[in-house]
Amino acid sequence: MKVKGFTLIELVIAVAIVAILASAALPLNELVVQRAKEQDLRRALREIRAGLDAYKQASDDGRIVRRVGESGYPKRLEELAEGVEDARSPKREKIYFLRRIPPDPFGEPWGKRSYASPPEAPAEGADVFDVYTMAPGKGINGRPYRDW
Numbered sequence: 164m165k166v167k168g169f170t171l172i173e174l175v176i177a178v179a180i181v182a183i184l185a186s187a188a189l190p191l192n193e194l195v196v197q198r199a200k201e202q203d204l205r206r207a208l209r210e211i212r213a214g215l216d217a218y219k220q221a222s223d224d225g226r227i228v229r230r231v232g233e234s235g236y237p238k239r240l241e242e243l244a245e246g247v248e249d250a251r252s253p254k255r256e257k258i259y260f261l262r263r264i265p266p267d268p269f270g271e272p273w274g275k276r277s278y279a280s281p282p283e284a285p286a287e288g289a290d291v292f293d294v295y296t297m298a299p300g301k302g303i304n305g306r307p308y309r310d311w
Contacts, residue, residue, distance in 0.1 A: 194303070197303060198303060200268045200269060201268075201302050201303060203268035204267070204268050204269070204296060204298075204308065204311065205311070206265070207265035207266070207267065207268065208294065208295075208296075208311060210261065210265055211240070211243070211261070211264065211265065211273070211294050212293065212294070214243040214260040214261040215236060215237070215243070215260075215291065215292070215293070215294075217260045218235075218236065218237050218242070218243060218247075218260050219234075219235050219236055221258060221260075222235035222236075223235055225250060225251065226249050226250055226251050226258060227247050227248075227249075227250060227258070228248070228250050233289075233290070234278040234279075234289075234290050234292065236278055236290040236291055236292050237290060237291050238289065238290055238291070239291065240264060240273065240275060240291050240294065241264065243259075243260040243261040243264065244259065244260075244261045244262065244263050244264050246258055246259040246260075267296050267297070267298065269296060269298035269308070270298075271296055271297040271298045272297055273294045273295070273296065273297070274294065274295045274296065274297045274309070275287045275291045275293075275294055276291070276292050276293040276294070276295065277289060277290055277291070277292055278290050278292040280292075295309055295310075295311065296308045296309060296311065297309070
């Protein structure tokens with residue numbers, strides 16, 4: 164009488180093959196996760212920067228009250244989502260530039276650059292001219308995240 168089934172050697176070989184395939188897939192999975200975070204970072208930066216540009220345009224058009232010597236950019240990043248009073252509206256309705264400030268996908272706070280600071284040494288100041296991530300490391304493209 165012949166018994167059907169797998170021998171111990173066959174089972175060990177099958178498990179070893181599955182383990183090798185799984186170990187080859189792990190780095191690929193990490194790359195997929197990193198790429199997704201980088202796409203979210205690009206999208207968030209684009210969204211915030213578009214909001215900053217729209218705020219500046221509204222300021223230049225006279226829809227936002229600006230004092231002499233001010234750049235026309237928001238004093239705080241949160242003003243984009245909180246809204247500002249429309250100077251042209253008889254009811255003093257608010258203008259909103261973003262629904263919400265998108266979070267940094269790497270979990271870091273946004274770095275803010277003032278209009279008065281140079282691009283190579285961004286620093287906070289009286290307004291928010293640009294944002295950047297404070298996340299350490301480099302992207303898949305080789306550029307540091309901070310420089311995106």
